[in-house]
Each structure stands twice: as C-alpha cells, then as structure tokens.
Amino acid sequence: MENREPDRTLELLWRRTLGTPQGTRGPKKRVSVDEVIRAGVAVADEEGLPAFSMRKVADRLGLKLMSVYTYVPGRSELIGLMVDEVIGEHAHPPLDGDLRERLTTVAFHMWDEYHRHPWLLQVESSRPWIGPHSSERYEWQLAAIEGAGLTDLEMDQVVAMLGAYTAGSAQVSVTARRTAEQSGISDADWWAVNAPVLERVMPPGAYPLSGRVGTAAGQEYNAVGDPDRTFRFGLERLLDGVEALLAR
Amino acid sequence: MENREPDRTLELLWRRTLGTPQGTRGPKKRVSVDEVIRAGVAVADEEGLPAFSMRKVADRLGLKLMSVYTYVPGRSELIGLMVDEVIGEHAHPPLDGDLRERLTTVAFHMWDEYHRHPWLLQVESSRPWIGPHSSERYEWQLAAIEGAGLTDLEMDQVVAMLGAYTAGSAQVSVTARRTAEQSGISDADWWAVNAPVLERVMPPGAYPLSGRVGTAAGQEYNAVGDPDRTFRFGLERLLDGVEALLAR
DNA sequence: CCTTAACTCCGTATGCCTTACGGAAATTGC
DNA sequence: GCAATTTCCGTAAGGCATACGGAGTTAAGG
Numbered sequence: 047m048e049n050r051e052p053d054r055t056l057e058l059l060w061r062r063t064l065g066t067p068q069g070t071r072g073p074k075k076r077v078s079v080d081e082v083i084r085a086g087v088a089v090a091d092e093e094g095l096p097a098f099s100m101r102k103v104a105d106r107l108g109l110k111l112m113s114v115y116t117y118v119p120g121r122s123e124l125i126g127l128m129v130d131e132v133i134g135e136h137a138h139p140p141l142d143g144d145l146r147e148r149l150t151t152v153a154f155h156m157w158d159e160y161h162r163h164p165w166l167l168q169v170e171s172s173r174p175w176i177g178p179h180s181s182e183r184y185e186w187q188l189a190a191i192e193g194a195g196l197t198d199l200e201m202d203q204v205v206a207m208l209g210a211y212t213a214g215s216a217q218v219s220v221t222a223r224r225t226a227e228q229s230g231i232s233d234a235d236w237w238a239v240n241a242p243v244l245e246r247v248m249p250p251g252a253y254p255l256s257g258r259v260g261t262a263a264g265q266e267y268n269a270v271g272d273p274d275r276t277f278r279f280g281l282e283r284l285l286d287g288v289e290a291l292l293a294r
Numbered sequence: 295m296e297n298r299e300p301d302r303t304l305e306l307l308w309r310r311t312l313g314t315p316q317g318t319r320g321p322k323k324r325v326s327v328d329e330v331i332r333a334g335v336a337v338a339d340e341e342g343l344p345a346f347s348m349r350k351v352a353d354r355l356g357l358k359l360m361s362v363y364t365y366v367p368g369r370s371e372l373i374g375l376m377v378d379e380v381i382g383e384h385a386h387p388p389l390d391g392d393l394r395e396r397l398t399t400v401a402f403h404m405w406d407e408y409h410r411h412p413w414l415l416q417v418e419s420s421r422p423w424i425g426p427h428s429s430e431r432y433e434w435q436l437a438a439i440e441g442a443g444l445t446d447l448e449m450d451q452v453v454a455m456l457g458a459y460t461a462g463s464a465q466v467s468v469t470a471r472r473t474a475e476q477s478g479i480s481d482a483d484w485w486a487v488n489a490p491v492l493e494r495v496m497p498p499g500a501y502p503l504s505g506r507v508g509t510a511a512g513q514e515y516n517a518v519g520d521p522d523r524t525f526r527f528g529l530e531r532l533l534d535g536v537e538a539l540l541a542r
Numbered sequence: 543c544c545t546t547a548a549c550t551c552c553g554t555a556t557g558c559c560t561t562a563c564g565g566a567a568a569t570t571g572c
Numbered sequence: 573g574c575a576a577t578t579t580c581c582g583t584a585a586g587g588c589a590t591a592c593g594g595a596g597t598t599a600a601g602g
Binding site: 319321322324358359361 | 579581583
C-alpha cells in the first residue's frame with residue numbers, strides 16, 4: 047500500500063536497462079531478483095493475492111522468510127514488480143488491419159492476460175509503478191490507434207475506455223471462473239440450495255423483467271452467464287462507438 | 295471468501311421482507327443487525343476494505359470482538375450484507391427521457407455509488423449474495439432499456455456492458471483519489487521524485503507516442519489524468535454504440 | 543596476509559488479523 | 573422455581589507483515 051523506498055523499487059523495475067552496479071562483497075546470493083519475482087507470480091497464480099504471502103514465496107525459493115526482504119523492500123513492492131513482469135511475459139502482438147481489428151487485438155491481449163493472471167485484477171496499487179513493460183504497453187496501445195484521425199486527447203481517452211471496459215469485464219469472468227473452480231459447487235448446485243430460500247423470500251412478481259430476461263439469458267447461455275460472449279458483445283458496441291466518433 | 299451458513303445469511307439479507315420469527319429468551323441484544331451493518335459500512339468507508347476488521351466494528355458498537363459473531367456469521371458475510379445495504383441506501387432515480395438519458399442515469403448512479411463507497415470495488419465475493427436491493431438494482435437497470443427494441447439477451451448484455459465499463463472506470467478514479475488523499479503526496483510531488491530516476495532509466499526516444507500524448511493530456515487536464523472526464527467520454531462512445539445497434 | 547566494510551541469511555519479537563470453543567450470566571417459558 | 577435458550581466474551585490457535593539486530597561470509601584495501 048505504501049510506496050516504500052521508491053528509488054530502490056524503480057531500480058529493480060528497470061534492472062534490465064539499468065546496468066545494476068553491484069557491490070560484490072558479502073555472501074553469494076542464493077537466488078536472483080528474477081527468481082523471487084517469478085516465484086511470487088507462481089504463488090499468486092496458484093492461490094490468488096489474498097493468500098499470497100512472503101512466507102510462501104520464501105518457501106518456494108528454499109529461503110527463510112526474512113531473507114526475501116534482502117531482495118525486495120516488501121510485499122507491496124514485490125507485487126509491483128510481479129505486475130510489470132507479467133505484462134512483459136508475452137510480446138505485444140503486431141498491430142495489423144484496420145482500426146477495428148487493431149483495437150480488438152489490444153482488448154483481447156489484455157483479456158487473455160487477466161485470465162492467465164487473475165490476481166492482476168486484485169492489485170490495488172495506490173500509485174502504480176512505472177516499469178519498462180507497463181511503459182511499453184501504453185506505447186503499444188497508442189500505436190494501435192495512431193493515425194486514425196483522433197486528437198491526442200481522444201487517443202488517450204479511447205485507450206482508457208478500452209482498458210476500463212476490459213478490466214471490468216474480466217473481473218466478472220475471472221470471478222465466475224474462480225468460484226466454479228474453488229468452491230466445488232456448480233451453478234446448478236448453488237441454485238438448488240438457494241432457490242427454495244429465495245422463492246420463500248422474494249415477493250412473487252416483484253421482479254418481472256429480471257425473471258423474463260434472466261430466463262432467456264439462462265436458456266441461451268446454458269448457465270447463469272457467459273462472460274466471454276458478453277465481453278465480445280460489448281466490445282463490438284464500443285468499437286461501433288469509436289467508429290461513430292471518427293465518422294463525425 | 296467462503297459462503298458459510300448460506301441459509302442464515304440469506305435470511306439476514308431478506309430480513310425486511312421476511313418476518314424474522316425471533317426466539318425471545320436469553321439476554322437482550324445490545325444492538326441490532328442493522329447497527330452492525332451500518333457500523334461495518336462506516337468502518338469500510340473510512341478505512342477501506344483491507345483495514346476493515348471485525349474488531350473495529352465491535353469497538354464502534356461498544357461490543358467486544360466475539361460478540362459480533364452472534365449477529366453475523368463472519369467477516370465475509372458481513373461484507374455481503376454491507377453491499378446490499380449501500381445498494382439500497384439511495385432510492386433508484388426515476389428513468390425519464392429517451393434511452394440515452396435513461397442509460398446515462400443508470401451509469402452515473404453506479405458511478406456515484408462507487409465514489410461514496412469505494413470499498414465496493416474491493417469486494418470479491420466468490421459467489422455474490424442475492425439480496426433485496428441487488429435484485430431491485432437489476433430490475434431497475436432492465437427497466438431503463440426495456441421497450442427499446444432489443445431482445446432479452448441483448449438487454450442483459452447491455453446492462454452487463456454498462457456495469458463493466460462503469461466499474462472499470464470507477465476503479466481508476468477511486469484509486470487516484472485515494473492515492474492523492476492518503477499518501478499526502480500530490481501528483482506533482484510524486485513526479486518530482488520519480489522524474490529524475492525515470493529520465494535516467496528510460497531509453498530516450500523509446501516511447502515517442504506516450505511522450506506526445508502524455509504531454510497533450512497532461513496540459514489539457516492540468517493533472518496526470520481526469521477520471522471523471524474520461525468516464526464521460528467513454529460513456530458517450532458506448533451509448534453511440536448502443537444506438538448503432540438499435541439502428542441496425 | 544590481515545583487517546574491515548559490506549552484504550546475506552535469518553531468529554526473534556511485536557502487533558495485527560479471523561475464528562473455534564466453551565463458560566458465565568441473563569432472560570423467558572412452563 | 574427450574575430448564576431451555578441466547579448473549580456476551582475470554583482464551584487460544586494459527587495466520588500475516590515487518591522492524592531489529594546478530595552471526596557468519598566475502599572481497600577490497602592496506
């Protein structure tokens with residue numbers, strides 16, 4: 047939450063471009079910063095951010111708890127490093143085709159990323175760290191929309207809109223997936239338990255539209271929802287809106 | 295995280311419509327479930343969800359820690375009750391005007407709600423509780439779009455899109471506000487500290503578009519960003535997209 | 543070669559957190 | 573007046589981040 051030792055953390059973030067001038071005294075390091083970060087990513091991938099702890103990172107590295115603090119200033123800084131790490135994990139795909147295709151590429155790249163690393167959605171950095179990969183991400187997003195005839199301000203706003211929509215949609219999708227996996231209770235089971243109580247509790251006819259639409263959606267999806275399909279639908283509408291802006 | 299005692303929690307959620315048949319033996323309750331929930335909301339409003347603890351709720355009520363557990367099953371269930379509470383806090387505004395105005399009303403209602411209770415964005419309910427106010431919310435959202443000529447499925451998808459975009463945008467806005475308030479470090483201060491390091495660290499000319507667009511946006515906003523304005527911009531695009539769907 | 547500075551590793555302690563368990567005391571139904 | 577029920581809460585177990593300081597390791601500098 048706090049931003050402790052900003053200089054040191056920035057140096058860690060940019061350790062690749064910055065030639066890290068190391069004092070070489072003292073015992074050899076048993077691991078590297080990269081290994082610490084990768085171990086952190088592994089823990090977060092497997093257990094999510096709430097269960098992510100410095101002890102688990104240490105265990106995975108064969109270190110004792112407090113040794114981890116010689117590599118990174120603390121938990122929240124390590125998470126910041128993990129974020130930039132996974133943003134750089136997959137190269138940004140080339141931006142081909144027209145504007146619509148390019149923005150679709152951008153949106154799905156982030157969509158997939160959120161599904162590979164759902165804990166990204168749980169990170170609440172008070173002040174997000176500026177790392178090499180997050181910088182490159184923004185540049186790439188702008189490149190997708192450069193030359194379409196928008197002002198610089200509009201370009202920034204379109205990128206923000208796409209990011210907000212994708213994150214909000216991924217939140218729903220990822221939560222649904224996590225629930226299905228970890229609780230071991232399927233949608234059907236859950237409804238079987240809750241429906242009797244809800245029928246007893248809901249005033250009959252109180253929610254007519256919800257009943258009609260919920261039934262239609264449920265039949266079409268064969269489930270309570272279909273986050274992927276819903277994301278695609280909204281993305282098409284959103285891109286229609288961007289094209290309307292260009293046609294003005 | 296877990297959904298303990300689903301029946302009991304559902305009964306608590308629907309306590310208003312359900313006449314709670316109470317056994318009256320034993321010592322008098324010193325507070326009510328509503329007071330517990332309101333105390334929880336107050337704590338979360340002031341300190342955010344990570345700092346939200348059962349002990350602070352107890353202190354605020356003049357109870358000792360463990361007594362709170364006689365009112366609600368546990369922390370996560372209390373948070374579920376708090377969510378439905380704040381959704382019902384302000385009546386849903388009437389839906390006047392054309393489709394565009396009605397959807398704008400819906401979006402801004404949720405936008406304001408997220409700013410009143412930023413912790414809503416930090417809630418990660420594995421399986422969201424179905425309460426009276428969240429049920430009414432969905433019904434109201436559907437009413438905003440009913441009669442526009444969309445299929446039931448499309449209605450559900452438009453509501454989902456609006457919710458995802460609003461939540462994603464509010465996440466940015468609320469994070470920016472929290473950072474400014476709690477860290478005591480302004481945008482300007484933060485840049486003053488970080489700019490030297492970043493200049494040393496970023497390959498010059500590596501991010502040409504980011505530089506150009508970031509400068510333009512910074513001058514226009516007089517800040518790093520203007521979440522409110524960005525939200526409005528994206529909302530207009532999104533609504534253009536919905537109207538394009540209707541005109542098909 | 544030897545001193546010493548710098549560095550890693552980590553034990554310990556502090557102070558948070560949730561929640562299981564069980565006891566004491568209060569209140570009412572019978 | 574007795575028993576069933578319920579509230580309040582003390583205690584303890586098991587988790588967490590991290591401040592602090594000590595022990596031992598390595599290389600630089602004299």
